Amino acid sequence: MASAGKRRVLILVENLPSPFDRRVWQEATTLHANGYQVSIICPTGKGYESRYEEIDGIHIYRYQLPLEAEGAKGYAIEYSAALFHTFRLAWKVHFARGFDVIHACNPPDLLFLIGGFFKLLMGKKFLFDHHDINPELYEAKFGRRDFFYKLMVLFERWSFKTADVSIATNESYKKIAVERGGMDPEKCYVVRSGPKLDRLRVLPPVPALKQGRQYLVGYVGVMGAQEGIDLLLQAARHIIVDMGRRDVHFGLVGGGTSLNDMKAMAADLGIADYVTFTGRVPDQQLLEMLNTADVCVNPDVANEMNDKSTMNKIMEYMALSKPIVQFDLTEGKVSAQEASLYALRNDALDMARKIVELLDDPQRRERMGAFGRNRVINELEWEYEAPKLLAAYERLYSDRAPLPSALSSVAKESK
CATH class of the missing domain: 3.40.50.2000 (Glycogen Phosphorylase B;)
Structure with missing residues (x-):
């Protein structure tokens, strides 16, 4: 159980396992390095079959998806299973370690259902991490703007309406968040997916x-x-x-x-x-x-x-x-x-x-x-983006205690 006053974050991600998803892992490790207790719920994947493990102080809970989706029916099955398991595991994290913030990474734009539930009934904060523009992704996959495209736009808007704070990966995404999603621009932070050079090492050719x-x-x-x-x-x-x-x-x-x-x-x-x-x-x-x-x-x-x-x-x-x-x-x-x-x-x-x-x-x-x-x-390295991530969390916690470490020390601690 977390110590009293410790800030606790639950990250939800559906499309890739952690720590394979590099953006999510960089966010999680940055938060952990700055005094947060971090849990992640994600699917299993090749090389990441364990249902629970702790890596670098981060608690990872995984669930198995029935298939890798193709077509409308496949996505309906995948997303339904993902929502069920994510909701089930969120309760498990709640009782085991607790959380103050749900940090939801799309796709799909349905995780606001879980974030909204815990926000409405339990007073949790909800941060929407906008990884993909799903209406455009749907159009790219199926070549049409039909009922389901409009449904994607609606889910996207509801995600932003539920969010206390949102994160965009670039200025184009921020524009969509504000203009199409109705997000307050002061509550939308651009956090690019900058690489970490300790991982992307220059090696001799093979x-x-x-x-x-x-x-x-x-x-x-x-x-x-x-x-x-x-x-x-x-x-x-x-x-x-x-x-x-x-x-x-x-x-x-x-x-x-x-x-x-x-x-x-x-x-x-x-x-x-x-x-x-x-x-x-x-x-x-x-x-x-x-x-x-x-x-x-x-x-x-x-x-x-x-x-x-x-x-x-x-x-x-x-x-x-x-x-x-x-x-x-x-x-x-x-x-x-x-x-x-x-x-x-x-x-x-x-x-x-x-x-x-x-x-x-x-x-x-x-x-x-x-x-x-x-x-x-x-x-572009991640050390320049980490302070922006923590600034988004500063906004979430603005009515609570100050951050455990100052933004000026982020670059050093995040390397």
Whole structure:
């Protein structure tokens, strides 16, 4: 049981297990380092099967989901199960350790039901951590703005209406929170998903990952419908077959619902021998692939969802001094600036041309990589975002005791 007066937080996350979800884990460890007792409720996942464990002083409660959703029926089953188990485990945390704040990370935009219940009946505070713009995500997946799109907008608005404070990952998300969600702008804090350099270590390359070829193009991320892996494979085919560049290999790190389909597509395009799909792997293997890559890519499809979203992979590439090729997206340009070349939106051939342009210009690759690394070190690293997270909590606790440590000491303690 927590000691008297100790601040207690319960973080809810549905789409990834902890500590695999890096943003959630950085938030949790920052809060813990600043005197909070932190519990997390999340699903199980590969390598994270334990139903309960304590890691670095953080208490993690996990539940098993019935399936990885595809289609409306699948999502209904997944989210119903997630809500049931999250509510059940919230009571378990309440009796075991207690909590003052529920910190809910979407998707889905249904966790306000749990936050609202404990807020209304037990006086808990509710913080909404806005990770994804779900109406745009629905449109990206299904290509329409129908009844369910409008329902997503309604759930999103109710999440903001329930929240005492909200967190946005960038200025585009804050604008949505204020204009569409009706959130008080003074209660909406921008906390970017800055990388931590103690995790994203620069390591020697592993030549074997190039499969005997001169160059490696690296990707890390989800293998899903809106991630544009099909466009990346089309670009790879253009480079390997049409341009005759048999000196380039592609290393794709990550799992997801489209992984097997993308493997089949690579075979159909005749480039399977030039593409390594690792699936979800431990950090060490991810770092080996990215450190070996000569160029890193972000093929996210140009749509409303991706245009307004900050992709963690971009800043991870930058942290490792890698030059980037991505499509011309608003928040992608805000993050990468001169560390990236920008292909025409959803144009696989232009992406291929930009990749080859960088592969053939080692000096430019070095300049772009150095720019990205310096930008992370001086502006984007998590130490610059941690004070903003604690400022959001300061707002939550403004009618209670002062924070256990001053904001001025956050950068030092969060490293």
